[in-house]
Structures are given as C-alpha cells and as structure tokens.
Amino acid sequence: MKRLLRLFPTDHKTVGLASMAQGVLFLLVGGSLALLIRWQLAYPGAPIPLVGKLLFPLGNGSIPPHAYTVLFTLHGTVMIFFAVTPLLIGGLGVYLLPLLLGSRNMAYPRLSTASLWLSILGSLSLLSSFFVPFGPAASAWTAYPPLSTTAPGAGQTLWSVALFLSALSSILGAVNTLATVLRKRAPGMDVFRMPLTVWGFTFTAILNVLFLPVLSAAMLLLFMDRTFGTTIFAAAVPGSTAHGDPVLYQHLFWIFGHPEVYLVILPAWGVLGDLLAVFSRKPAFGYRMTVLSMALITLLSGFVYGHHMFTVGLGPLFSEAFMLLTLMISIPSSILYLNWLGTLWRGSIRLDPPMLFCLGMMVVFALGGLTGMHLGAAGTNLYLHDSYFVVGHFHLTMAVSVLLGTFAGIYYWFPKMTGRMLGKGLSHAHFWLTFVPSILVFGGMLLLGYAGMQRRLYNPSEFDFLKPLAGLNRGVSWMAFVLGFGQLLFLWNVVVSWKRGLPAPANPWGAGTLEWLTSSPPTRENFAEIPVVRCAPHVFRGADSSGRDFRSQIEEA
Amino acid sequence: MMTGPFAPPPDLSVHGSGVTSLFWYTTTATAIAFAIVIAALAWFLLRYRAGKNPVATQLQGNRGRDLAVTLALAVTVFATIDAVLVRQSRQTIRDYLGRSPQNALKVEVMARQWAWSFRYPGADGRFNSADDVVTMNDIRVPVNQPVEVRLRSQDVIHAFYVPQFRIKQDVVPGRTTRIWFQAAETGSFEVACSQICGWAHYKMRAEGRVLNSTDFEAWYHGAQERARRQFDPADTEALWGWEWPP
Numbered sequence: 010m011k012r013l014l015r016l017f018p019t020d021h022k023t024v025g026l027a028s029m030a031q032g033v034l035f036l037l038v039g040g041s042l043a044l045l046i047r048w049q050l051a052y053p054g055a056p057i058p059l060v061g062k063l064l065f066p067l068g069n070g071s072i073p074p075h076a077y078t079v080l081f082t083l084h085g086t087v088m089i090f091f092a093v094t095p096l097l098i099g100g101l102g103v104y105l106l107p108l109l110l111g112s113r114n115m116a117y118p119r120l121s122t123a124s125l126w127l128s129i130l131g132s133l134s135l136l137s138s139f140f141v142p143f144g145p146a147a148s149a150w151t152a153y154p155p156l157s158t159t160a161p162g163a164g165q166t167l168w169s170v171a172l173f174l175s176a177l178s179s180i181l182g183a184v185n186t187l188a189t190v191l192r193k194r195a196p197g198m199d200v201f202r203m204p205l206t207v208w209g210f211t212f213t214a215i216l217n218v219l220f221l222p223v224l225s226a227a228m229l230l231l232f233m234d235r236t237f238g239t240t241i242f243a244a245a246v247p248g249s250t251a252h253g254d255p256v257l258y259q260h261l262f263w264i265f266g267h268p269e270v271y272l273v274i275l276p277a278w279g280v281l282g283d284l285l286a287v288f289s290r291k292p293a294f295g296y297r298m299t300v301l302s303m304a305l306i307t308l309l310s311g312f313v314y315g316h317h318m319f320t321v322g323l324g325p326l327f328s329e330a331f332m333l334l335t336l337m338i339s340i341p342s343s344i345l346y347l348n349w350l351g352t353l354w355r356g357s358i359r360l361d362p363p364m365l366f367c368l369g370m371m372v373v374f375a376l377g378g379l380t381g382m383h384l385g386a387a388g389t390n391l392y393l394h395d396s397y398f399v400v401g402h403f404h405l406t407m408a409v410s411v412l413l414g415t416f417a418g419i420y421y422w423f424p425k426m427t428g429r430m431l432g433k434g435l436s437h438a439h440f441w442l443t444f445v446p447s448i449l450v451f452g453g454m455l456l457l458g459y460a461g462m463q464r465r466l467y468n469p470s471e472f473d474f475l476k477p478l479a480g481l482n483r484g485v486s487w488m489a490f491v492l493g494f495g496q497l498l499f500l501w502n503v504v505v506s507w508k509r510g511l512p513a514p515a516n517p518w519g520a521g522t523l524e525w526l527t528s529s530p531p532t533r534e535n536f537a538e539i540p541v542v543r544c545a546p547h548v549f550r551g552a553d554s555s556g557r558d559f560r561s562q563i564e565e566a
Numbered sequence: 567m568m569t570g571p572f573a574p575p576p577d578l579s580v581h582g583s584g585v586t587s588l589f590w591y592t593t594t595a596t597a598i599a600f601a602i603v604i605a606a607l608a609w610f611l612l613r614y615r616a617g618k619n620p621v622a623t624q625l626q627g628n629r630g631r632d633l634a635v636t637l638a639l640a641v642t643v644f645a646t647i648d649a650v651l652v653r654q655s656r657q658t659i660r661d662y663l664g665r666s667p668q669n670a671l672k673v674e675v676m677a678r679q680w681a682w683s684f685r686y687p688g689a690d691g692r693f694n695s696a697d698d699v700v701t702m703n704d705i706r707v708p709v710n711q712p713v714e715v716r717l718r719s720q721d722v723i724h725a726f727y728v729p730q731f732r733i734k735q736d737v738v739p740g741r742t743t744r745i746w747f748q749a750a751e752t753g754s755f756e757v758a759c760s761q762i763c764g765w766a767h768y769k770m771r772a773e774g775r776v777l778n779s780t781d782f783e784a785w786y787h788g789a790q791e792r793a794r795r796q797f798d799p800a801d802t803e804a805l806w807g808w809e810w811p812p
Binding site (some may be wrong): 358456472 | 656
C-alpha cells in the first residue's frame, strides 16, 4: 500500500521533478521525430543510415509518404502537449511556485498528482496509437476535419483522447496554481513583491483555465464525430445528411491554439525577467509595467486567433479586424522588451550559464516576434500562410525562445533541486550548440518560406519552383542535426552533475528570493518556519563587509 | 527585389508586387528595429559587464520619465510599422478578395484528394453546359484579363496556392470560396495545395500557363469544339459545375 502511494506523490517537488522527467523524455521523442522529418527534406526518399530499416521496414529503410505525415503530426503534438507543457508548466512551475511564494506545498497537493497522472495517461494514449491498425494520427497537430474525422483506424481517436486528457491535466494544474498564488503566499508577500516568474505562471494559469476547456470541447466533439457518427464538423454537402461545418472546428481549435503560444512563453518571460535582474545585480526595470504588459498580452491573446484563418475565406472584414488586434500585441511586447534592456542598462552583468540562455532568448525572441509582423499583416499572409515562413516564425517564438527560457530556469534552479552545480564547460557548449544552430535552422526556414515552400510537404522537389531550394533544405537539416546533438550534452551534464557535480553553495547566484533561504534540495516542508516577506524580490545594495550585495526578501529593503 | 536561389518564383501577376513590396517594407522596418535592439544589447554587454562595471546603478525604472520613454518607443514602433502594414494589407486583400471586374474570365475549381479540376463556361458563359471546357491539373489563363476562380472541394480541405501570383485561398467542403487574379506576363506557373490533405498532399499540383490572348482564344475555341462533340447529358457525374449566383 505504501509503495503504491509513492506512485501518487503529493509533494510539489516530487511532482515537479516527475513532470520534468516526462517532459525531457518527450522532448527526446519529439526531437527525434523532427530529425527524421529533416532527414526526409534533406534527402527525399533516401534510406536513413543505421536505424532506417528498423524504423521503416515497409519503406525499406526510407520514410514512406504516409509515415512522413505521422512524423510531423506527432512531432507537433508531442512537443506542445507532452514535452514543453509538462517540462515548463507542470514541472518547473509546480516545483518552484511554493518555494518562491514561501509556502510548504501547492494549495491542492492531490490535484498536483492528478494533473501529473492525467498528462501521463494522455501520453500513453498517444503512444498506444502506434500499435493499432493504420497507425497513429496523420492529419497534422491541428487535425482539421474532415481529414481528421474521416481518417481510418483508431489512431486519430486515441490522439483526441490524448489531447483531452492533457487539457484536463492543464486545467487542474491551473486551478491549483491560481489557488496557490491566491491563498498560499507567505505573510508580507504582496502580489507586487512576487518574482516575475510567479507572475508568468499565474498568467499562464489564467489562460489555461479560460482556453483549455475550449480545446477539450473541440476534442470531445471530434471524438463524437469519429466514434458515434455525429456530424458536427461534417459539411452539409449534397448527397449527405450532415449539417455541420468543418470551419467550426477551426474556430474552436484556434481560440485555444493562439493563447497556447502565449501560455507557454509567459513563464519563460517571467523567468527571463527575474534572471536578468539577478545577473545584472539590479531590480527588474519597470517591474509593474512589465507585469502590466504581461497582463495586457494575456488579455489580447484571446482576441487574435483569427489570423490563423486569414485564408479560410471569411471575408476582408474578418481579416482586417484580426489583423489590427494581432498587431496591437506589438505595443505591450515592445514595453516588455524595453524593460528587459532597461534591466541590463547600467547593471553589473555576470555571464553565468543561466544568463547566457537568457540573453540568447532575448535575441531569438526578437527575431521570432518581429517576423510575426509579416504574418499578422493580412496582405503578406496571403503569400506566406501555411509556408515555411510560419514554421520558422513559430519555432523561434514558442519553441526556441520557450526552451531557452526553460533551460535558463533549469540551469538556475538545478543547484536548488539537487544541491549540485551543473558542469560549466558542458553548459557553455550546450548553450552555443543550441543558440547558433537554432537561429540557422529556423532562420533558414524563414528563407524557405519567403521562397514559397509550403509546410508539410513530403517531397518539395515535386514542384518546379521549389527545386532550387534543395541545397538550403539540406543546410537547414544539417544544422538541425547539430542542434539535436547539442541537446545530448545537456542530458549528459544533468545525469553526471546530479550524481557527481560540485556541491552547490547555499545561494550560488546571490539572489534574494525565498527559495534560497532553505536547504538544497529543500526539505519536505520547504521552510522550517514560514518566512515573513519584507521587500521586493530583487533588492541590491553596495556590498557589505562579507561581499554580500543583495537583500533577502525577508529583510527590510 | 532579391533574386537568386532563395527568391520567390517570378511574379506573373498585376497585384503580386503589392504583396512583395509589403513584405520588403516589413522586412526593412523590422530589420532596423532588430538591429537597434541587438546593438543596444551588445553595447550593454560590453559596457556593463561585471569586469568593467563592478557596481550596478540601482534604477527601478518606475519613474514617470521611464514609463513615458518606454511607452513612447512602443507606440512609435506601432505607428511606423503596424499602421503601414494595416493600411497596405487592406489594399492588398481588397484587391484579391474584392469583387472582380466585369470582364473577368470565370473558372470553377474542384479540389479533391489529390488533383485539381478546372471548368471554363465556354462561349455561352454558363457552367454545366455542352461547351464547358474541363481540364485536370491543367489551367490556362489569358494575359491581361482578370480571372475569377470559385473553389469547391469534394472531400477534405485543400488550399489553392499560386506562388507566381502571390495568392492562396482555402477550399473548404460545404462552402464556395473565391479569389481573383490578373496575369501581367505570359509564362508558366504552378498550382500547389498548401493545406495538408492526406499522404499525397505533396503531389497535388496543377500546371498553369499564361497565354497571350490569341493563343488562349485558339486553345479555348478548340477545346469547346471537342467538348461539344464529346458531351453526354446522361453522364451526370461529369456535370459537377454549378451556377454562379448573380
């Protein structure tokens, strides 16, 4: 019985670490799928060396067209729902929130474990689709009907179940987060004394409770169309008895889908805001303005989804309205960005590994954010929609920026989680092998998109106008292989340092936030005594006799 | 215009330059913004790194002046970039999605997994009549004449993408969508599907040709003759066209 209960941990640290392990595992799965996609685009139809025959016996070692559609469908699904979400939100978020707020646990410890298990069950549902006739889902991560409603086999159904469970997991996690932020703050922890990381996870939780129910609804309806023969998303065409509309699904999917982008990047922005302050030895510039900008972006993110549907044919007014709303996001985003620069300005900047990842994220996010303008403008979208320009853009924002922010957080809090430091050399190597290839891979994709290449093509050389792009595609793929290799360094570093890393000092980065008041790793109760907060998260002063230049949040500023 | 291997295919259309010029305006404006931001970042890293600046100046960034400067910069970005994008985009989407001129050649497009069928109304100007010209994966249009296509799908969602005209329009089962374009030069183009529509999505391709009006008329006339000879009113499956509402 006791052993069984250990499968259902209620301590936020155990849940957080388990969720992060799940995230890293699926990051490997999703990353491997990406590399297979890139192999096919570099060498269309060529057998894959070493593992080809094992993975694709039917293709005699090369990827058959149907398998290719499965690869990109699962790559997107796995990365968003089962890699980034558990790693960042269910993992890092659940691990950190009580520590940053000065609490012993999340508000609802059993909800934490329920959220973890729902996500694991979701991922099992997805993985089980490999073993059913016709294989896993193959209608892209967006699964537009009627392609998804008419796909044979159980794969697409299991896919909808997987997303439903993942959505449920996120909703429960978000309720838990909001309750924790509202009820479990240590005495004196006013909302405007919370670290920006907490703000990031809070806004994410708000988006989760608002918009993940929409995804669950879409998945339920898709499930019903596939299983019970309803025709909610089936078009009313002559000769059929259906009365539905495939476009209805797109509205539901993107009402969720666009906030999802912000939902994963908000915590990364929060981490960035805090870490820039710590490594510049200055408070976060314009803290309240930053919080307000994040709030505005959270609000606006619910009103811009229509730009995913510019080409559906809903009329010029639809495009104009959503274009204006979309481009308005540039105002709070600019403020946010200027405040990050303001934090660095006149600071005393230390380039420890977490800071490198933060600075890398700033560069990549600038690229990703600015290329969003080409897509938000309905005029250029006409040409760029569903092209590799889109693929490059959203990977720069919601994949690379988010992962760089997540890595920054992991490098920063690894000493807290394990009591040991990550190896410095490997950390630097990992940074450069992530930052540089990412820009080349996804920058290359922007070029491919500008040259007209559509997404989700098994073999671009079918089209005359894409034939000149073979070399660029090959270059992008090779950079992607380097990027993939770089991530192995991270894994190696984590495994080795966890066991044999240098023991971490009690407060390795000299930060004032509450998590550094307790032991590393923290005890089950986190704090022997609940701390009383007396100042903002980042207060620095001239160094005292012991060289300490910061105030802990329990001290008077 | 950028040329070379990474450039878009040649622009054969009247309106395409609007899309391309907007693309380059956006690229230039955002490149300037990016350069400024990165220059500031690099400058701060050089000037304020711990070795050079051991003690940070404790700025809160909460004073009225800080807020005013930040807000002013953010609004400047919006006014110089976004406002232009909105204005230009409105023109472009109205060009393509608005009403086509009276003299437009009408063409119906039926998309299915994984082919494009095209139907021209013939001399009588009506669809589903004996002189309809029907082609598969082959579209020919006259130069300097507007062409309006209306699109339907037999199965899943597809998207009608013509890179040489800089246009894209989804084809949704149960709906009729439309877009119009006008070729400015003769030459060949490709119609691609840009919405995943199954495993052979990548093979869904039609060959297009922009012909001068003499060549187009010669082809169109001959094709109508052949169509009339082969017309079989009992073959209802071949009559997949539809009347256009006035």
